Amino acid sequence: MEKLRIYQKALELIGKIYKLIRNNPQLTRDFSLNDQLKRAAVSILANIAEGYCRSTKQFQNYLQISSGSANETVSILQVIMLVYSIETSTLQEEFRVLGKQINSFSKTLH
8 A cells, every 4th residue: 555656645744743743833732723714634544544444446446535535625814824823735735635635546446
């Protein structure tokens, strides 16, 4: 599974999420928001990993959940931009692209 580009990209983006939180003290103090952001981002990776060793149909289901978590992450980043005026648009776009890549990969599994 570590060879999957979507897995590698999800792992890379988790690092960016943790750096975003670490570099912005107001996010560090907003425990519930930063916790939800971290859980959504990690969920992308975790669902790819969990589904990888299952049947194709089950893997596709886990990939759908993973894609949903990517969308959730985008939404939380939008909230951060609104509430804290922290620029997150580039990171939002990276998660949107990852969600699309996950969906495309899922379609190749038929």
